[in-house]
Amino acid sequence: MIFDSFRSQFKYIPEAIELLLWSNPVSHDTPHLIAKFKEGDKAAFERLVRLYQDRVYSLCRHLLSNAHEAEDAAQDSFIKAYRNLRHFTPDASFYTWLYRITVNTCLDYKKRPFFSSLFMRSSDNEEFQAWELPDELSPERLYESKQMGQALQRALQKISPKLKVVIVLKEMEGLTYEEIAEVLDVSMGTVKSRISRAREELFVAMKKITEQK
Amino acid sequence: MKCTKAHKLMSASLDGELSVSEQELLAAHLKQCVACGKEYHAFQEMHRLLRHAQPFSAPPYLASRIMARLDTVETQPFFAPLWANFAEALVILMVIGIGVVSGNLISNSMGLRNFDNGVASMSLEIFDATPPESLGGAYLAMLEVSNEK
Numbered sequence: 001m002i003f004d005s006f007r008s009q010f011k012y013i014p015e016a017i018e019l020l021l022w023s024n025p026v027s028h029d030t031p032h033l034i035a036k037f038k039e040g041d042k043a044a045f046e047r048l049v050r051l052y053q054d055r056v057y058s059l060c061r062h063l064l065s066n067a068h069e070a071e072d073a074a075q076d077s078f079i080k081a082y083r084n085l086r087h088f089t090p091d092a093s094f095y096t097w098l099y100r101i102t103v104n105t106c107l108d109y110k111k112r113p114f115f116s117s118l119f120m121r122s123s124d125n126e127e128f129q130a131w132e133l134p135d136e137l138s139p140e141r142l143y144e145s146k147q148m149g150q151a152l153q154r155a156l157q158k159i160s161p162k163l164k165v166v167i168v169l170k171e172m173e174g175l176t177y178e179e180i181a182e183v184l185d186v187s188m189g190t191v192k193s194r195i196s197r198a199r200e201e202l203f204v205a206m207k208k209i210t211e212q213k
Numbered sequence: 214m215k216c217t218k219a220h221k222l223m224s225a226s227l228d229g230e231l232s233v234s235e236q237e238l239l240a241a242h243l244k245q246c247v248a249c250g251k252e253y254h255a256f257q258e259m260h261r262l263l264r265h266a267q268p269f270s271a272p273p274y275l276a277s278r279i280m281a282r283l284d285t286v287e288t289q290p291f292f293a294p295l296w297a298n299f300a301e302a303l304v305i306l307m308v309i310g311i312g313v314v315s316g317n318l319i320s321n322s323m324g325l326r327n328f329d330n331g332v333a334s335m336s337l338e339i340f341d342a343t344p345p346e347s348l349g350g351a352y353l354a355m356l357e358v359s360n361e362k
Contacts, residue, residue, distance in 0.1 A: 042283075057271035071275065076281045114320045149262055170228075171263035177228075196224035203255055 063106040155205035163198035
């Protein structure tokens, strides 16, 4: 009985350790998992999926703004990664390679048939984006920030997909200029130029939205 | 510094990409230019909000769904998709070609050499006339009578 009680308290520890390992892909051995996959170990790919699914899914949600489409896009991205992983070379960064697949998949989703967009209002596809606002803001400031957050979310839907991608990768995903250049396979100068244009377009779009109100 | 130059530096300033001298020049311009100052302030607010967008967590079932889908996906050789697309078109063309060739052969055997063979292969002229004592023949005879009237 004492042993059962002891065992029941500790049965969750292996799971907790696994979660801790999986939640931090940097510390986990991605190259080792890739090598194992190339040897035919499919379970290694499942571990890669669990390591990177949050980042891939979050990127899809930010780019597509729709949970259902983001799920589909995330699934498609991992399936494409599965098919092409044997060609992946270890000298490249795995997550920028995976991000490149994800971005291209999301951009393909954006190019869906014209007629499907005729029957969809621009607001039909939008889902609420939560913002982490600091607690120490005054009520007025908090209200202003929330209003601005809503306007920003709507403005993000209005800029071109190409510019939205760079601003999401830079501001929301926290990638550096070099990493974005690697993901998009463009020069750093192009990245900086697109980020600058994206910010200007967002500013103009937000101005129009706030003036309409 | 002119406003056009200041605009070009604003984005880089937000990302900490300016040199000290460029940063000082921009700051001096923003102090004197109200419009640019407002725009830069808006850029800073956007930058701050975007950085604080909450990340999304994948649904708990996502990994299982992906692995389940992978069970039905075989890694295909590179050329398979291309061949699959061309194969369909080739089969359709082959069926049409066989139809035309067999029609040719039939028309040749029927002795319809005065027709263009390609046309003959698709013409109803190669078929025998309907026997008059048959149901079809009686129907055609009735039609002829009604046309004459």
